[in-house]
Amino acid sequence: MYVRDKEGIAKRLKRLEGQIRGIAKMVEEDRYCIDILNQIEAAKGALDKVALLILEGHLKGCVKRAIKTGEEEPVIKELLEVLDKFIR
Amino acid sequence: MYVRDKEGIAKRLKRLEGQIRGIAKMVEEDRYCIDILNQIEAAKGALDKVALLILEGHLKGCVKRAIKTGEEEPVIKELLEVLDKFIR
Amino acid sequence: MYVRDKEGIAKRLKRLEGQIRGIAKMVEEDRYCIDILNQIEAAKGALDKVALLILEGHLKGCVKRAIKTGEEEPVIKELLEVLDKFIR
Amino acid sequence: MYVRDKEGIAKRLKRLEGQIRGIAKMVEEDRYCIDILNQIEAAKGALDKVALLILEGHLKGCVKRAIKTGEEEPVIKELLEVLDKFIR
Numbered sequence: 214m215y216v217r218d219k220e221g222i223a224k225r226l227k228r229l230e231g232q233i234r235g236i237a238k239m240v241e242e243d244r245y246c247i248d249i250l251n252q253i254e255a256a257k258g259a260l261d262k263v264a265l266l267i268l269e270g271h272l273k274g275c276v277k278r279a280i281k282t283g284e285e286e287p288v289i290k291e292l293l294e295v296l297d298k299f300i301r
Numbered sequence: 302m303y304v305r306d307k308e309g310i311a312k313r314l315k316r317l318e319g320q321i322r323g324i325a326k327m328v329e330e331d332r333y334c335i336d337i338l339n340q341i342e343a344a345k346g347a348l349d350k351v352a353l354l355i356l357e358g359h360l361k362g363c364v365k366r367a368i369k370t371g372e373e374e375p376v377i378k379e380l381l382e383v384l385d386k387f388i389r
Numbered sequence: 390m391y392v393r394d395k396e397g398i399a400k401r402l403k404r405l406e407g408q409i410r411g412i413a414k415m416v417e418e419d420r421y422c423i424d425i426l427n428q429i430e431a432a433k434g435a436l437d438k439v440a441l442l443i444l445e446g447h448l449k450g451c452v453k454r455a456i457k458t459g460e461e462e463p464v465i466k467e468l469l470e471v472l473d474k475f476i477r
Numbered sequence: 478m479y480v481r482d483k484e485g486i487a488k489r490l491k492r493l494e495g496q497i498r499g500i501a502k503m504v505e506e507d508r509y510c511i512d513i514l515n516q517i518e519a520a521k522g523a524l525d526k527v528a529l530l531i532l533e534g535h536l537k538g539c540v541k542r543a544i545k546t547g548e549e550e551p552v553i554k555e556l557l558e559v560l561d562k563f564i565r
Contacts, residue, residue, distance in 0.1 A: 219328060226325040230318055236351070237314040240307060246359035250383045253352045257345055261564050263324070264341045265557060271334035272540075272553045280544045289536045293529060295338045299564045300525050301477075349476050353469060360452075360465045368456045377448045381441060387476045388437050389565075395504060402501040406494055412527070413490040416483060422535035426559045429528045433521055439500070440517045447510035471514045 215274025216266060225263050232256045264299065303362025304354060313351050320344045352387065391450025392442060401439050408432045440475065479538025480530060489527050496520045528563065 216222060233256060239249045271292065279288035304310060321344060327337045359380065367376035392398060409432060415425045447468065455464035480486060497520060503513045535556065543552035 215334075216328070222328050223325055226321055226328065230321045230325075233314055233318045233321060237311055237318075240304070240310050240314070240355075246303075246355050246363060247379050247383055249355050250352055250359075250387070253348055253355070254383070254386045257348050258565065260341055260345050260348070261561075264338055264564060265561055267328075267334050267337050267341070268560060269553070269557055271338075272556070273549070275334060276536075276540075277544050277549060280541050285537070285541065289533070291335050292536070293533055295335055295342070296532060296560070296563075297525075297529055298342045299338070299560075300528060301522065346477065349473075352476060353473055356472060357465070357469055360468065361461070364448075364452075365456050365461065368453050373449070373453065377445070380448070381445055384444060384472070384475075385437075385441055387472075388440060389434065391510075392504070398504050399501055402497055402504065406497045406501075409490055409494045409497060413487055413494075416480070416486050416490070416531075422479075422531050422539060423555050423559055425531050426528055426535075426563070429524055429531070430559070430562045433524050436517055436521050436524070440514055443504075443510050443513050443517070447514075451510060467511050471511055471518070474518045475514070 216270035217273075218266070222263055222266055225259060225266075229256060229259045229263070232259065304358035305361075306354070310351055310354055313347060313354075317344060317347045317351070320347065392446035393449075394442070398439055398442055401435060401442075405432060405435045405439070408435065480534035481537075482530070486527055486530055489523060489530075493520060493523045493527070496523065 232252065236249060236252050236256065239252060276285065276288055276292065279285040320340065324337060324340050324344065327340060364373065364376055364380065367373040408428065412425060412428050412432065415428060452461065452464055452468065455461040496516065500513060500516050500520065503516060540549065540552055540556065543549040
């Protein structure tokens, strides 16, 4: 894996863990559904941001290396497969 | 909040916390980007499932009550606002 | 079907048809991929907006009627099934 | 723009135009909301498929060329910006 800011991603994931615990607490306390849904949406956004940072690293690392060595076909194929999941 | 299976949601969120820690570990260990992205997508799916369970409870609880008492306009408005975020 | 502004939805769909033809023209003219992708994203946004208007009508029409007559279980079930597709 | 199967994409977009007209007809005929929503979801899926084909061409064309000539930074940056829209 090649990412610009591994520490930054670790911090985001730590914060996200806290968000998930926060959502669990809201459920436990029977908080208003819409407020819980908004927190779930915020957690999804945080996950998407981490995904984009990993994608950036992948493009600048593995994909770049594969293209430079002429072996990009399988690497692009698997990248499109994971993008298919994210986009749909 | 009104949900059919509060304990089930709590378990899902506990598992999701573990998934987030798992993703952090993969980043820490420089695991292959595509594998990390697939785990992030799985965590998003788990969040979506919790959201749907909360939505079910909201429709069967708050939305139903509001319609029965003729005060559904603001409740439907805020439901559509949160659905707008989830759908987009 | 019960929607507030049927004509407005018809106009949105007419415009969307034009957007799709526009995307086809861009592909035909070998326009830059990123520009085409941005137009596709805009068309998805337009589709989502129509979906939300239909959802609004459904909540204020069919779901409301079903709750008033005490027959909401199957109606809420199928609503959650379609929301599952949109959210994921 | 570099895509493997330009004609195939043109056909998909032509079919999608027909899907949009079909949705408009369903709205005109006051068809059941859930059926209309399912058609909208299917049209979104068709748009996503076209986006993935364009993305494939972009990776194998513009991104590859930029990496080969050492000018990938701006190309990867704009790719991540459009992916950010699709993923969120």
